[in-house]
Amino acid sequence: MRMLLVEDDDRLRTRLADHFRGNGWAVEEAETVRDADFMAHEVPCDVAIADLGLPDGSGVRLISGWRAAGIDFPVMILTARADWRDKVEGLEAGADDYVTKPFYLEEVEARVQALLRRAVGRRTAAVSYGALAIDFSARQVTLEGRTVELTAFEYNTLAYLAHRADAVVSRSELVEHLYEQDHDRDSNVIEVFVGRLRRKLDPDGALQPIQTVRGAGYRFTLEPSAP
Template sequence: MKCLLVEDDQALARELSQALRDGDWLVEHAANGQDADFLVRTEAYDTLILDVGLPDGDGTRWLSAWREDGINIPVLILTARERWADKAAGFSAGADDYVTKPFEPAEVLFRLRALVRRSHGHAHPILKVGELSLDTHTQHVTLAGRPVGLTAQETRLLGYLMHAAPRVVSRTELSEHVYDRDHEPDSNVIDVQVSRLRRKLGSWRIATQRGQGYRLLEEEPATE
């Protein structure tokens, strides 16, 4: 999953970025609202962490503009303001959740994962597609109750397919949400990693929809 962190405190941004990467997230950073505005309108993100006190305007002002323009990325607001009126302003602008500084990075991770799950229609932290399970907190994958050893990149790719299932996911969407913007893969890299997942999970489990992309299957298709 890919997150945009909008935070002008460089020390906090480094700390939170590292915690997110340790939690197997892809992270991009903007130090002000204008840079964030450009990225939000030109790149794809699964969630956004937004500081309220930005140097070029209140974060809720930027958020309100994004919502008015139909940008529906799940947003977690960070702020040092504890008054209910300030929290209400954030929710009114379109925030999905709220964390008050100081906070534990682990709490932010838990809240982000919940935001992404809910945005895909999942309430439980363990995603299941047939006999395949992914614990979104630990990133542990099991198949029929047995652990499956995956690389970090394979886990990110599988996790996105599981969040999206049963929808077909295009190569472009996978490239935007699973790979770093500075290291976007060509289609062959995605095909290779899908092939590795098929070897580990069963070749039928990830179906190729010709001209469309990939879809995670719950059951093996019947053969005539």
């Protein structure tokens, strides 16, 4: 998953970026409205965290501009402004959540995960696909009740495909969401991740959760089980 982090406080931005990168996220950092707006239009992102007070403009105007331009990824405002009028203004501009400083990193991450689940129409943290289950909040995968050990990149590959269930996801799209903008990208690595996932999730070949669509990409084929 890729996050756009908009924060002009270097220390705070580094703290947040290090935390999310440590949990397998790709994080694009911006300190100004200008840079954040450029990245939002040019770099595929899954979610954004944005401060309101930026050196070259208002975070509220930044968010309202995104919405006016049709940029619809979830946005969390993370700010020191605790007045209810600021909260109303931010939410009316198009933000999906509003968190005030100081904060706990674990709370911010949990709320980001909730935004992502709502963005794909999931209200629960865990989804079962028969013998396979994915807990998107805990970033845990189980097969017939046993934990499947995945690397951060393997999990992120699976989670993105599951969020886009039934859609064909190209290798280039996966690369865009798994790697940061300035990372050395190699689409051949995606084949390695998908191959590992198949062996770990489907050792007997019974589930076939990830289908290769020749010349197009990959599709997550499993349907959620009835609750």
